[in-house]
Amino acid sequence: MSSPLPPVTSHFPPNPQFQGFMKPSGLEADAHNLEVIGTIPPSVSGTFYRVMPDPQFPPFIQNDPWFNGDGNISAFRIHPDGRVSFKQRYVRTEKFTREREAQRALLGKYRNKYTDAVEFAIRTTANTNVVHFNGKLLALKEDAPPYALDPDTLETIGLYDFDGQLPSLTFTAHPKFDPKTGEMLCFGYEAKGDGTPDVCYYRISAEGKLLETVWLVAPVVAMIHDFAVTENWVVFPIIPQVCDLDRLKAGGEHWQWSPETPFYIGVLPRRGGSAADVKWFRHPNSFPGHVANAYEDPSTGNLVVDLGLSASNVFFWWPDAQGNAPRPETIHSQLTRFTINPKSEDLEVTPDMVTALETTNSEFYRIDDRFAFQQHRHVFFDAMDPALGTDFGAIAPKLGGGYPLYNSLAHFDAQTGKTEVYFPGRTHMVQEPVFIPKKGSEVEGDGYLLALVNNYDTMGSELHLLDTTEGKFGECLAKVVLPVRLRHGLHGNWVDANNVKETK
Numbered sequence: 261m262s263s264p265l266p267p268v269t270s271h272f273p274p275n276p277q278f279q280g281f282m283k284p285s286g287l288e289a290d291a292h293n294l295e296v297i298g299t300i301p302p303s304v305s306g307t308f309y310r311v312m313p314d315p316q317f318p319p320f321i322q323n324d325p326w327f328n329g330d331g332n333i334s335a336f337r338i339h340p341d342g343r344v345s346f347k348q349r350y351v352r353t354e355k356f357t358r359e360r361e362a363q364r365a366l367l368g369k370y371r372n373k374y375t376d377a378v379e380f381a382i383r384t385t386a387n388t389n390v391v392h393f394n395g396k397l398l399a400l401k402e403d404a405p406p407y408a409l410d411p412d413t414l415e416t417i418g419l420y421d422f423d424g425q426l427p428s429l430t431f432t433a434h435p436k437f438d439p440k441t442g443e444m445l446c447f448g449y450e451a452k453g454d455g456t457p458d459v460c461y462y463r464i465s466a467e468g469k470l471l472e473t474v475w476l477v478a479p480v481v482a483m484i485h486d487f488a489v490t491e492n493w494v495v496f497p498i499i500p501q502v503c504d505l506d507r508l509k510a511g512g513e514h515w516q517w518s519p520e521t522p523f524y525i526g527v528l529p530r531r532g533g534s535a536a537d538v539k540w541f542r543h544p545n546s547f548p549g550h551v552a553n554a555y556e557d558p559s560t561g562n563l564v565v566d567l568g569l570s571a572s573n574v575f576f577w578w579p580d581a582q583g584n585a586p587r588p589e590t591i592h593s594q595l596t597r598f599t600i601n602p603k604s605e606d607l608e609v610t611p612d613m614v615t616a617l618e619t620t621n622s623e624f625y626r627i628d629d630r631f632a633f634q635q636h637r638h639v640f641f642d643a644m645d646p647a648l649g650t651d652f653g654a655i656a657p658k659l660g661g662g663y664p665l666y667n668s669l670a671h672f673d674a675q676t677g678k679t680e681v682y683f684p685g686r687t688h689m690v691q692e693p694v695f696i697p698k699k700g701s702e703v704e705g706d707g708y709l710l711a712l713v714n715n716y717d718t719m720g721s722e723l724h725l726l727d728t729t730e731g732k733f734g735e736c737l738a739k740v741v742l743p744v745r746l747r748h749g750l751h752g753n754w755v756d757a758n759n760v761k762e763t764k
């Protein structure tokens with residue numbers, strides 16, 4: 261177990277991930293009637309949930325990454341009359357609760373239990389995504405089962421194993437939802453424990469009943485952060501960040517970039533498959549990021565998978581065995597399309613086009629979720645284009661570090677090939693957007709885009725609401741000004757007011 265702990269300190273170390281905008285806040289709060297500049301349409305009525313890593317106590321290990329902070333959930337409730345309220349609560353994980361009792365950090369390195377100060381049953385920080393399912397909020401991180409929360413109060417209900425049905429030790433932070441049936445499609449990797457190559461794929465009905473489980477063995481013990489689903493198939497892109505149990509036992513990092521490992525893409529029937537049915541397609545070493553969507557080409561049955569792809573290691577804080585990592589400003593991720601024949605015996609795959617679908621450095625792709633698993637036209641995402649005019653000189657001392665920077669929101673139209681851009685300001689960076697459909701409209705992409713924006717001039721956070729109608733995307737429809745700074749977060753989702761009871 262652990263080495264002796266250094267004395268408790270009230271200060272976070274001077275690493276960039278704890279400075280400037282990234283300084284942990286520890287904030288739990290309620291605020292009502294936030295300042296709204298502009299007008300929020302009555303059609304936008306519901307709650308935007310998102311989660312950020314926000315460490316409760318300074319770590320006792322060196323250079324603790326942004327990803328290791330305690331999950332702190334924000335809920336922005338937009339009422340039909342345009343009022344906006346804000347609530348923020350930590351997920352009461354076992355880690356959070358025991359550290360609060362001890363008044364100090366007890367958990368060691370990211371996903372390395374051999375560096376902990378005490379023995380935890382569950383180490384998760386629940387800091388990666390928050391989804392609404394079957395009347396509960398589920399706070400997710402891919403190393404453990406979800407924690408369930410009350411969608412109204414954000415009170416933690418507890419660790420959630422679907423009433424004993426959960427077949428895997430782990431649960432992805434990116435489950436997919438079938439918009440027609442409400443079915444939740446899930447998987448866990450390292451599903452039998454740290455360093456195991458086992459992948460567990462499972463489906464859960466909208467009512468919370470486990471429908472199917474398939475156990476697979478991956479060709480490498482590596483990170484499977486996101487996945488893709490079509491009408492009849494599921495797709496597992498493997499990031500060449502590899503895990504080694506001996507390294508963990510020696511107190512090392514969970515992940516190490518492996519330049520020798522190809523980008524594997526597992527393809528399995530969505531229903532009724534078995535371990536014998538999985539095919540591991542391959543592409544040369546590269547970093548697959550988040551999935552925008554996938555669907556089956558109706559004329560060929562081929563799988564069309566749109567996801568971010570970078571030639572270099574996006575998780576630069578986990579270098580290769582020699583300590584090599586790209587400089588963050590050189591990393592370039594693009595929205596890229598793979599077309600895969602699931603029946604092919606040729607397992608080498610290449611992107612369809614010589615160039616990517618969209619060429620800015622981009623990530624956090626979202627679609628109109630009503631069109632998940634079907635052919636989509638619209639993709640919304642974070643993008644970085646220095647030519648837009650960001651005043652890097654002014655904001656550099658305030659940025660902090662250890663997280664990706666995107667200075668704009670973008671809308672890519674796969675039908676026209678055009679990209680529209682929203683630039684929030686010269687001293688701003690954006691977080692992941694969510695799409696909100698216009699009430700009463702069934703047209704794909706007809707609605708609004710909402711994103712949390714970091715303002716480095718005021719050192720405060722803002723919500724920016726955009727109209728996704730072509731020609732209107734570049735203007736901000738309404739800006740909600742928060743009285744606080746919210747650290748850079750990971751993922752979130754919009755839940756319509758009809759699906760969550762309202763607090764006045």
Ligand SMILES: [Fe+2]
Binds near residue numbers: 550
């Ligand atoms: Fe993610």
